[in-house]
Amino acid sequence: MSQHIVVIGAVALGPKAACRFKRLEPDSKVTMVDSSDLISYGGCGIPYFVSGDVSDASQLQSTSFHMVRDAKFFQNVKDIDVLTNTRALSIDRNKKTVKVQNTLDQREEDLAYDQLVLATGSRPKRLPIPGADLKGVFTVSNLDEAMAIKQGLADGEVEKAVVIGAGAIGLEMAEALADLWGIETTVIEVADQILPGMVSRNMACMAQCHLEENDVAVRLNEMVQQLEGTDRVKKVITDKGTMDADMVIMAVGVTPNSDLANKAGLEVSTHGAIVVNERMQTTDPHIYAGGDCVEVSNLLTGKPSYFPSGSLANRQGRVIGTNLAGGDAKFEGAVGTFIIKVFEISLASAGMSLKTAKAEGWDALSVFVSQFDRAHFYPEKGLMYMELIVDRKTEKVLGVQGLGSMTDAVFARVNAVAAILKYGPTTTDISNLELLYAPPFSAAMDIVNALGNTAENVLRGQNKLIDVDQFAEWWQDRAGGDAVFLDCRGWGNAKPFAEKYPDDWKSIPQDELKQRMDEVPRDKPLVLICNTGVRSYEAQLNLRQRGITDTYNLQGGMATVKKWGLNL
């Protein structure tokens, strides 16, 4: 049975669904419709195109074998018709037609469909502030806009840029502007950390420190109120002051494009995303939808969630293609994952952050471990920092985060935990997670296993922790004399601090602790410190054996304090 499939939107999910369907039903006809003539490109590559890492926009639109995926390509290679510069205006579900309009000559026509796919994607939010429509103010929406940004940079029009929003796209754009173009770049974020809702404050602080080392200024807790300029933007006015800027990038999130679905009477969520079942069908079984315009099940909470991601779009596209051809494929949902390159570091997460987990009602805690990414004796290695979020009651793992150098080391660990999250692992599963081991790649007791062990020790009351955030607070309040900082490293490491702060910083190396137990202050809480948190844990146990229990092991140790940019 030959059928006609109409696909609205030809960037990521649309072409994937169309091609998969055609491979299964080559005798059927597919028509794709897109309002642009730039189609089927890797939108996630825009920051790398702007930076110059990707020299030409056509590379984002090419196959891995260097063919440009334009309308002609789809015609010749895939036997799929594409109507470019064509906007979908409305759907008549009874007649099973879509009214489309050519944006060049305004001509309208009705396309009849047997089954329809909505791949309408999302659009970037624009702050509703004065000056938002000035020249030089951009969002990161599509390839046309990316080319305009790059042209502005290439023309030398930009000396100072402001990025509004410190989410993933904002940070990628900030790096693109500052790194290769050498533009004085400031990121303004209304929340109290970068990547809010995505990573912990600890991780965010370390990444922010690295951004600042690379000359990107970061301003938190600040709200942009107005953009000023005559022909083009010149100033950014916030609730805290005024700043010069020749270019402003708004990266404050995206909104699903669901108007067409909404007007057609399909169910749309309160957040504006199209509602689909596991087969990616909308409330009309002849209409499928996927990608940035839908919400899917969050496999950790069981609730519908919005995960805009080119990777999910591709996989959902395949599911839709299969089902269009009479198959029964399912997209069960997602746990939510994220990875970003920030100059020379990588930062990743899967599942929930501690804050999100608490907001969702879990009695959650997080543990933090820093450790080498390879065998500690292997010459090339780097320190990694990871955090595990677990539920106290069930010991279920709710999320994981990692930060490290720009190898795939963080990617490898967070990938592995992300992969098992949907199976509901406990800390024991993380302790025993079977990761590949050889000294050039990992440690015999890998950081992931160490995370599981640490979580278990904390849950059993065996290890009592504070994190760097809390440490920073206690350290600033040290004049109050409410705590003593006990350095458990060798004298060589401890000396500079012990000499600079003789009242607050005591040095007793952990291996001398048993002999020097009478030197330990017993009247105040002790903050135990070493390089990564391993020796201070050992010291905590030594002290507990002697009845000294009001102690706090600084998780991640001085390595983390340093990465945080905290200057003692």
Place this chain on the structure above:
Amino acid sequence: MSQHIVVIGAVALGPKAACRFKRLEPDSKVTMVDSSDLISYGGCGIPYFVSGDVSDASQLQSTSFHMVRDAKFFQNVKDIDVLTNTRALSIDRNKKTVKVQNTLDQREEDLAYDQLVLATGSRPKRLPIPGADLKGVFTVSNLDEAMAIKQGLADGEVEKAVVIGAGAIGLEMAEALADLWGIETTVIEVADQILPGMVSRNMACMAQCHLEENDVAVRLNEMVQQLEGTDRVKKVITDKGTMDADMVIMAVGVTPNSDLANKAGLEVSTHGAIVVNERMQTTDPHIYAGGDCVEVSNLLTGKPSYFPSGSLANRQGRVIGTNLAGGDAKFEGAVGTFIIKVFEISLASAGMSLKTAKAEGWDALSVFVSQFDRAHFYPEKGLMYMELIVDRKTEKVLGVQGLGSMTDAVFARVNAVAAILKYGPTTTDISNLELLYAPPFSAAMDIVNALGNTAENVLRGQNKLIDVDQFAEWWQDRAGGDAVFLDCRGWGNAKPFAEKYPDDWKSIPQDELKQRMDEVPRDKPLVLICNTGVRSYEAQLNLRQRGITDTYNLQGGMATVKKWGLNL
């Protein structure tokens, strides 16, 4: 309740179990016994010590904070007694004592224990051939032997070396000898591929090609029969010839050290490994064992299996430490994982190879995909090669393998699949595996997802494949004229082959196929060829639509043919 724990063996599992136990029960006493005075070292680091990557043996024995883990360290830092140069002779399970002997003064004593840990490890097999005990013949057993090997190299005694056995340790040693010391190195393997039983012939061929590019000679299907020399080894005699060698490394596998357990009446398997339950208890509940001397459950077959690995040893050690202190920790088993650096490539596997899966009774097949490790438009990237082994009936995933450059890209993918193997995933779970995505780390449709998709397409009869192994055979037999090789790439890629082999190699680019359908030979099987297997799959579908069904898509494409070292 204070107790006395005796631990026999102080390399990997022994110290881990001892330290974990002491952290939980600091008031109890632990005595570790080891026949050497070099203890608690990273044995997996030996090849990197021999190569010179790790300059000093003490680095293998150090903590990450540069303390050497000798008897004094365990005394001061961990409050654990160590008897070095002390051999355990026998166990009296009724009296709960171990008879030990000091190897320096031969003095014997009985150590009373409440609970005992056997961490006796394994020993390398020695071929029972004449000359095996000549000077210059080594195994890779312990740090003492490693130092002797390195001393021999440093003294300039070695110009030509032979490594017997192409398993992981053999290959790591071959690289160590050839790379930094520039020694003419030959690996001799009795099986028909390197890493037999560990990876597929395809993966093995690609890795072998890379070894040969780096001046390591590989001889397969060859059996060493004798070593010759007067004071030291000079010649290696095999069933195929004679070879000069100043040094011979035997790397033909390991045997678990279970004599002590056997003599004490504990259950030992037919393969010589100590039998333990999930709590790592032997058949005597007061005696625990773990690491290279035991077998554990294979989570894929459900059968006991032998997985000698420093990583498993560490995790089992923690389980034992917990249980010694009255806990109830479990080590459920392993799926078996493996990763190796071979000069500039990494090669990894998890679970079963196709051969092993078939031998275990599965109706298994494997699919092979080559793809970039990052977004194809991202400037720094490399081709990766992966294989998925699945059961036809249940579509269950049985194993995975990967080969790529010396980044962590292969590690990251095989890690993620390894992590879920115990949950019994199907090809659909691999198609939808939620990997982290950003262009500097991965592709929107990552190679892992593509593996799942390909497996599904093959299982549904949608994609009909041949692998490079079979292609090589058909190509060699091409004079018989039993097949035509149809190149689906652009003319620029196809030209050199089409001109060199006009009778056998036809060029029709996939995007011209519809127009040139009448040029397609219909009387012979067609081998469809492109760079990686994507366009040839598309061509296969185009041909099927026109009724041409006797076609075979070369999986992995010309990229794999080239990596294989096959010269057309």
